[in-house]
Amino acid sequence: MDFNFMVGGEAGQGVQTVGYVLAKAMSRGGLYVYADQDYESRIRGGHNFYRVRVSDKEVGALSETADVLIALNKESIDLHREEVRRGGSIVFDGEAVKPDKAEAAALFDVPMGKLATETAGSRLMTNSVATGSAIGLVDYDFAILEKVLREQFARSGEEVVEKNVKAARAGFDHARQERGRSFGFHIKPQRPAAKRMLLSANEAMSLAAMAAGCKFMAAYPMTPATSIMEYVADKGRDFNIVVMQPEDEISVVNMVIGAAYAGVRAMTATSGGGFCLMVEALSLAGMTETPIVVVLGQRPGPAIGLPTRTEQGELEFALHAGHGEFPRAILAPATVEDAFDVTVKAFNLAEKYQTPVIIITDHLLATSYQTIARFDVSKVKIDRGLLLSEEESNKQPDYKRYTYTESGVSPRALPGLGKSVVVADSDEHNEEGHIIEDSETRTKMMLKRLRKLDGLRTEIGAPRFHRSPKSEMTLIGWGSTYGAINEAVALLEKDGVAASHLHLSELWPFPAEAVAAALKGSKKTVVIENNATGQLAHLMRAETGIKADKCILKFDGRPFSPAHIVRELKKEA
Amino acid sequence: MDFNFMVGGEAGQGVQTVGYVLAKAMSRGGLYVYADQDYESRIRGGHNFYRVRVSDKEVGALSETADVLIALNKESIDLHREEVRRGGSIVFDGEAVKPDKAEAAALFDVPMGKLATETAGSRLMTNSVATGSAIGLVDYDFAILEKVLREQFARSGEEVVEKNVKAARAGFDHARQERGRSFGFHIKPQRPAAKRMLLSANEAMSLAAMAAGCKFMAAYPMTPATSIMEYVADKGRDFNIVVMQPEDEISVVNMVIGAAYAGVRAMTATSGGGFCLMVEALSLAGMTETPIVVVLGQRPGPAIGLPTRTEQGELEFALHAGHGEFPRAILAPATVEDAFDVTVKAFNLAEKYQTPVIIITDHLLATSYQTIARFDVSKVKIDRGLLLSEEESNKQPDYKRYTYTESGVSPRALPGLGKSVVVADSDEHNEEGHIIEDSETRTKMMLKRLRKLDGLRTEIGAPRFHRSPKSEMTLIGWGSTYGAINEAVALLEKDGVAASHLHLSELWPFPAEAVAAALKGSKKTVVIENNATGQLAHLMRAETGIKADKCILKFDGRPFSPAHIVRELKKEA
Amino acid sequence: MVTLEDYPATTTAWCPGCGNFGILTAVRKALVACNLAPHQVLLVSGIGQAGKLPHYTRVNTLNELHGRALPAATGAKIANHELTVVVVGGDGDGYGEGGNHFIHAMYRNMDMTYIVHDNQVYGLTKGQASPTSDPGFVTKTTLEGAWAQVNPMVLGVATDTSFVARGFAGDIDHLAGLIAAGIQHKGFALIDVLQPCVSFNPRNTYKWYRERVYKLDQDKAYDATDRSAAFVKAQEWGDRVPIGVIYKKDKPTFESSLPAIKKMPLVRQPLDPRQIEPLLDEFM
């Protein structure tokens, strides 16, 4: 089963709520959902849409077609008419929306405003009528929707809840009556419904940060990262997590460094523009050997670019950001599930190697919802590395913050926790942390710091590799494109084309050997990236010598669909 | 002839003046000079030294040995004793400096303080006695020194000039009398002396900027870039150049962008830490298509690192700095001469392609002096690219700043110069410069901007390539290491080892074909860089697939000497 | 004669009812009142809802980064001081991200007009607290309520800024008058504009402001050139909120200290490589 809802309308019309409630209702029924949203950088007006893809198998990418389009305004019909599949339906309120062409079969006029007024006494519940009618159209279980609505509106009080439920019921009934038989697609909840989570990568990262013991977060709002700070600020209150929004991103990252130096796990989340302002301090974290976690949520640049759209244009920037040379790890989750694991890992790597760790995501991953198995929190292990306890610190009157070690990692005391005096320095320094000028110490300290890359290299997980027997090509991607490429491979298989899929979600230190091994004997390598210059392809060649035979690049601010990838692959063949 | 002076002492003792005057006097005599300085990040105390290498042939690198060491303090003897060549001399004032070991042959006690007081009535002239004695020791022409001293102190008034000349004369006479015959090395000025310039790359870049018509410079002090703003502020006054030092580097770069948008050639100069703060606006310049020139004077990082030392650790950072993807050019002068040409070129490229151009130098190049032919100003051509005149602007009531063109470059009108209205935008935009959200315009605009790379690629000069017949290896470098590698090749040749030298000073768009062509058939490729990770080697592999067989890396904050390179090459062989 | 038609209004991406509309109209009216044609004016803006303003009429525009409009305006003004430079931005943009430039631009006193759309909230990023949010204002990032409140009027007086004023987006004519006065003023003119954000600021609404604002120019006793009086007046915020010119001082502009632009704007000066010949001599 592969069914797609689409909800379209202006910003402010509630497109997101309708979409999210539909997605949640489907997920609750034990189905898999992949939901993505497309919206403009404005608060009211313009055109937004929300796509909810439903399947009985795991789904990780969007579909280009819709089976039911809920059009909250006329523009939604005009813009998405072509995407509605034959046999699909366009749900709208004929009182508010006047479609100019009559696509008799598809159009389904639901008197939403009228039903809302009649049943709930207010036009405000129009959207719930719409949601209910969509659920009715596919003959889904109203009880599930009702439960979701009750939760969704709980914060607004009992009355609002009841009105929304009534309105939804009216929509549901209307759809059952009018199209109960004629509409061809039905969705049945699984019985018993598997219990799974529905969430976005931003939510997964927020949860992971809290699980990993992050105690301090500073951030400055920037799409698509803002919801991380907002979620942690809200939910972290119960766990004594401090979230601060200071004057700018420079302040942000230096606060994070200060907090990490003083001994708490600390992080920030931003987008490319804000990240730019952090790179000097990234280098500082490298020099002072301070463990910080920075989430870089990419969106299309340069400059302000397209603030509410998606892109993967900052891999090489993240890799080389900051002046001078210092060790770092770069992780780029491929799925929502990954986002959780990778974030926990980021905190551990940061502290084990006492250096900055960057998590790269993008607007797509940050804002799209996926149905996944509940996180197994018992698997979250906190490894703080070489951290001295208060007692150990007390025993070291001559403690040296930057003692030379084989691993490059020096035991870390915390200021004020024990009698050791902890000197962290931004200049080149000796083991005590004091400024030096001589070339021997400089060389030794550089080597000490860079040795940490050897350890980090052993921590980097092997890339995902789905090798297809008789593979004619290997598709290579990183980060958020995983789901789309994965499905493209399946589509190709149906067309009789065998393709392998190599996917990187832990990018630095680069797993060169694993990549080279996977690509050994590959007939054709195709790198697929949501950017214009082929950054992974460039990096892969630098690290392995392997030049991609083809790059499929997309930089229009929109995510890949599996079908798009297949089309691009066929173009040449 | 290859002769080396070294002057050592504390910061504040005048090491730089003595060294510079010696260098200038030698250059005036028609000889070639290469002078470099080594100093700490402090104003008084510590240990500084200045090396002046003199030859009758071009020299572009330092020597590890000294023939005359002028030791203004005891530490200078202790630290540099081993560097003084057999038969060389250590000049010092026995009254102030008490060497602990008697190296009878080398030590030359000049009663500098006494002679200064006797002849000039003040101990303040001690350094000129030292300079004079060094000149005397090598039996150079005192008249040349006198002239240089007169110019050097002219700003301080007639009396100071006379005193310094007298003191120098006393030192000179003393040396002639005491060591006239016994000292084995003599330096003779060329007759007639060729007229050449002696200057640093920072000075060359400053001159070039003024020649190229830079009218606005904003900068925030940061070693090793500060002297550029200081020179332009001083000399640019006569040419109506405005130099500003605002609150921080973010202000700096946005001022430069504002000025460039309004139509003047504008630049800034900074080091890695300051550059970090500029990268968001670099991306802005890419998006708004504003021509700016940024000098990145590298020094050892990360963070504050070694502020007064040298390194080449920011090539990849410069290449990928800024969020999103946009065209840029990266030029890295190899010599002082290059620094002039490259800077003129930078302004032309910036305006022809309406995009940021980065000039990468480093502390070594910025602060060391080279004797070169006088710049031929008549060769400086100012090409402002597609700039509309006031009349042309008046004719375009519907002027569009970002008109699509084949080259990607749109005709540029200036605000207030003509009736066109000029809309520059940091968001993704349409041809008019207004914000858009649709994917078609986005794709077209990205392609338009990135097409400029095609043009830029044709502008990038071929790398210098000295192919040696029967070459056993190719040494590859970029930027400031040119002189050292060049000389290493000559040293190898003397040892019977034939080596070629490939050197890049225009790095982006990367001249991949030229590099691949040059390396075709090379038996062994050795990349030589003043950094710890081999950034050019990494980039070269990414761009050409060629993996260096060996990297010689140095990251102790000190420059390469030719001898060091040869030693490293021999280690393995 | 310049008319409002020279500054045609276009469609916007603002929410219906937003205070920004009033500011846009006031800016257009003020430019007309000053008889400035679009090509004589440069609007520099930051990022935020306010930063979109220049896109909504026909005028030279440099839409900058978040927080960076002032330095860009500074560079542009030095390059061509014949341009009338007006800078617009939000409260987050100007007092948060751009706070350093704000303080230093006021000290520098260049001849430009800085209009801050002060909705006391981050609009474009959907409702976080801003530096001017009222203490206690609860948002998704300030769950315990906003903490400290930047008072731009006090900072203006503290930096001895030559023109410090507050306007209200709900009183377009008064605001247009202030902006015109700011443009005509020789020096840096700060105009903080109370701007209701109907989507994210349920506290500081049109009504809230209307109940509080009063016009300073109606108080004949108030002397805006008295710095100490201005310091006290600038602190007034709560039951009563003064609008109008809070502080005014005649002092030289930064541009007037630049010999390089005495004769003509930098951008009009000819370029001649040969000028450096005498400098080369010094290195011989």
Place this chain on the structure above:
Amino acid sequence: MVTLEDYPATTTAWCPGCGNFGILTAVRKALVACNLAPHQVLLVSGIGQAGKLPHYTRVNTLNELHGRALPAATGAKIANHELTVVVVGGDGDGYGEGGNHFIHAMYRNMDMTYIVHDNQVYGLTKGQASPTSDPGFVTKTTLEGAWAQVNPMVLGVATDTSFVARGFAGDIDHLAGLIAAGIQHKGFALIDVLQPCVSFNPRNTYKWYRERVYKLDQDKAYDATDRSAAFVKAQEWGDRVPIGVIYKKDKPTFESSLPAIKKMPLVRQPLDPRQIEPLLDEFM
């Protein structure tokens, strides 16, 4: 009992005669006076000559970037508010590069002491004008003379900072007293220290300062809690320059608004992944 021996002096890279020596001695004395042991204190510094201070005695140190000491100190203090946090930096560092953090840190009012070594010049980079350079001060980057002068005391009063003072490096005991008072003060304490730079500031010398400074605490009539009076006093600069506490106000610290650290410092709190289980339910 903590003694001066707990804060041993080391060799420095400062110029002989530099005002920084006086400040270093005063800091050490103040810490001893407050009976604080080195491990209880965190010195955060920026970059510049001033920024080297923490390296010259034995104490917890975070030597930060140029201009960024205050945010780092903020983060550290929130992580462990049991630490006594003292921040040191230069005038360029604090009022130039770090100007935005300076303003906002003052508004925020965290319990820390900020000592600015104000030599009115950029020392470490060899003598460029700083934001506090006297107008007309000629340097290699201000050939027409420095233009505008930031007055940190006025900004302190304008931001309603809870402790605003000026000291003089040439009067160590008075300065040590101010620093001790700043440390003991609950809230943000700004102490701007007149610091002769013998290498690059030939104008504002020991003599120049000595001839001008006078102690405010000797003026019984002066009420440092009167904001208007403080505003006027803070402007005094020229023939007479007041040192001592210019403004003082009791107000709650930012930390006091954080429920998370009410019971114990963040850094002492246990970490437990299982705490998120109930949150997971919400996504089911």
